[in-house]
Amino acid sequence: MSIVEFRKVTKTFGEVVVLREVDLSINAGEVVVLIGPSGSGKSTLLRCINALEEINGGDLVVDDISVLSGRSQVRVIRQEAGMVFQQFNLFPQMTALENVAFGPRRVRGLSKAEATEQAKALLQKVGLADRGHHYPSELSGGQQQRVAIARALAVKPKLMLFDEPTSALDPELRHEVLRVMQALAEEGMTMIVVTHEMAFARQVGTRLIFMEDGKISVDGDPATLLKNSENPRLREFLQHVH
């Protein structure tokens, strides 16, 4: 049973075609690592899944709901598909705890006490139990990104989308975020991750997708592809990110 299904999805920005009739089916439990040159459409593909970008052609079905089925259904999709951004995008006027409790309160309608209780547990899970009362501006990048992961998890999504979650971080802060993501994958979360972290792709990924110019050109097992790919452009790409 696929949880995400692209059927000939096309996305354009004005004259620019960013996704060209993409077909892609992702099953529950998969950890898909998405790579490709800058501008190949990775972020756009991810953002189409939770309808932050509207598709222009084809159909895209997430957990049995089409992204074309109207605003209230789109909101359901967004609750099923949590998103983590490159720039964290934490709410600056809220503490870490409030950030995490926000979704359950305002989306799921939990009471403040319940939401806070849940948020504490989630912060504990990402290793930030003692940082709950800090504002985002008082946290390091790695800590902020872990709060952002907890915030997305708080809405209890079935699927998590990560758009270069470690690219804005100093190298020494990346592993703390990657560790949280790995733990999440080990719990069985379905994940789609745009990243340049090839070690993560090899160790955690169950599937590697290489995008080029709005199309999926390679799709397969990460270990095999990273060791020895037949696609010359993928080999070339991997040489640059390594």
Next chain:
Amino acid sequence: MEFDWSVIEDALPALLGGARLTILITVVGLAGGLVVGFLAGLMRAYGNTILNAIAFAYIELIRGTPIVVQVMFIYFALPMLADIRVNPMTAAITAIVVNAGAYIAEIVRGSFLSVHKGLKEAGLALGLPMWKVLVYIIGPVAFRRMIPPLGNQFIVSLKDTSLFIVIGVGELTRQGQEIMAANFRAVEIWTAVAILYLIMTGTLTLILRVTERRMRML
């Protein structure tokens, strides 16, 4: 010429009465102006083409004409066009609502749009409807950025009430003018009037400073 304190002493009750009217017009007018300004500003920032065009026309109309003309229009022209009788006080308050509303709309629009779009996306990505994103996420951030320019507009509007002398509202400047016309003590009277304005604008500035300091700026 000698500065005669007793002139001020005699004039003070009337001047304070005028100041009270000035405050009344300003407070009620700005309260209305904030409502209008938020509405028009949000229409500009997030409305569809039609709402956007309506708000744009309103803002440009008001910003492109002097407030004296606006209040004259409300007080003298409106009753002739439509059959609406307005007293000077109502005309004065309406003028502030309409005038400040247009400037506040631009402040509101600017500060909402200045909020990093990643915050909007993060809110939407959680599954919130847009209005909740505006109320709970963007609004609170934008509001903090609004305080300095809003304070500026409040002070401008307070001083603009002095122009309502043209329709005979008994606010502070009008009171000063009337007393001066009777006793010809220009120095004392205008000094006292200026000081009363300074006290009012100073208080406003103080309130805004305190509010600003209490909030974490984002």
